[in-house]
Amino acid sequence: MSRRRLYRLSVTSQTHTLFVAHETSVILSAFQQQKEVRLKSSPADLVTETDQQVEKMLISAIRRKYPQHRFIGEESVAAGEAVELTDSPTWIIDPIDGTVNFVHRFPFVAVSIAFTVNKQTEFGIVYSCVEDKLFHAQRGRGAYLNGKPLCSDIHRCVVVTEIGAESRSITCCVLLCYSVRALGTAAVDMCQVATGGADAYYHIGMHCWDIAASTIIVLEAGGVVMDTDGSEFDMMSRKVIAASSSAVANGIAQVVQAFPCRRDNEAASKRKCDTQSERAVAQPTACVLHEL
Numbered sequence: 039m040s041r042r043r044l045y046r047l048s049v050t051s052q053t054h055t056l057f058v059a060h061e062t063s064v065i066l067s068a069f070q071q072q073k074e075v076r077l078k079s080s081p082a083d084l085v086t087e088t089d090q091q092v093e094k095m096l097i098s099a100i101r102r103k104y105p106q107h108r109f110i111g112e113e114s115v116a117a118g119e120a121v122e123l124t125d126s127p128t129w130i131i132d133p134i135d136g137t138v139n140f141v142h143r144f145p146f147v148a149v150s151i152a153f154t155v156n157k158q159t160e161f162g163i164v165y166s167c168v169e170d171k172l173f174h175a176q177r178g179r180g181a182y183l184n185g186k187p188l189c190s191d192i193h194r195c196v197v198v199t200e201i202g203a204e205s206r207s208i209t210c211c212v213l214l215c216y217s218v219r220a221l222g223t224a225a226v227d228m229c230q231v232a233t234g235g236a237d238a239y240y241h242i243g244m245h246c247w248d249i250a251a252s253t254i255i256v257l258e259a260g261g262v263v264m265d266t267d268g269s270e271f272d273m274m275s276r277k278v279i280a281a282s283s284s285a286v287a288n289g290i291a292q293v294v295q296a297f298p299c300r301r302d303n304e305a306a307s308k309r310k311c312d313t314q315s316e317r318a319v320a321q322p323t324a325c326v327l328h329e330l
């Protein structure tokens with residue numbers, strides 16, 4: 039039997055500095071500049087040349103070291119690559135999570151990188167660039183924020199969600215009984231559950247690359263992740279609830295009304311037509327923090 043290579047994420051302060059220096063200096067220097075912006079599925083789903091540049095930098099750097107590995111990158115998929123999660127070692131990358139924020143210079147933009155083997159996430163990294171917050175976790179080894187252990191069990195009534203490209207008014211108003219926040223980046227939203235800063239995060243319509251890394255960070259911080267209907271989480275389903283406990287997650291699952299969303303790993307042609315139908319109803323994201 040082939041020896042299963044063990045992959046270790048050794049994030050030391052030196053790696054943190056390296057990670058910051060290498061990948062995000064491109065983002066931070068572009069953050070204040072004028073940007074060339076293109077629409078993808080809706081006015082709330084944008085891409086810039088920086089998104090594409092950072093994804094290319096990440097993939098070529100990893101491919102030099104691991105030529106056999108596979109990739110699911112947000113902008114590679116947007117350019118027509120299939121979303122195919124196999125047992126092979128696979129990197130799931132969102133080069134800039136929060137591109138709408140990046141374009142508006144709203145200071146919550148993150149690089150999100152997850153690594154899976156046999157479809158199981160081995161480690162995840164979410165770097166919130168402007169905040170200089172490096173969230174990371176490795177399966178079975180805990181979750182950390184800038185090197186300090188994270189624990190998700192501080193109970194409050196803050197729920198984080200997104201009112202982005204794929205939202206529907208109905209799912210937003212069912213949460214009015216909570217204090218609701220939306221940072222405009224699914225990855226950083228979800229990491230708030232790992233820090234205990236939020237009780238729960240839920241999202242319908244995001245993509246696997248938005249939350250692949252933050253999912254393991256929540257789990258390793260002691261949180262739970264499930265589908266919005268309370269069933270087992272499926273990274274390709276585009277539906278997620280992350281919470282500090284199963285009780286909180288099930289409470290959210292009871293009030294969230296899902297709307298149909300094509301799976302990430304459905305044929306691209308199907309996904310496009312879904313996007314067109316979504317385009318008809320998507321509300322443009324107002325780039326403000328919703329205090330409800």
Ligand SMILES: O=P(O)(O)O[C@H]1[C@H](O)[C@@H](O)[C@H](O)[C@@H](O)[C@@H]1O
Binds near residue numbers: 084132202222223
């Ligand atoms: O900024 P990207 O990587 O496109 O991801 C965002 C997505 O496009 C939006 O629709 C969601 O509302 C955000 O939470 C994602 O971060």
Ligand SMILES: [Mg+2]
Binds near residue numbers: 132247
């Ligand atoms: Mg994203």
Ligand SMILES: [Mg+2]
Binds near residue numbers: 089132133134135137
């Ligand atoms: Mg992105």
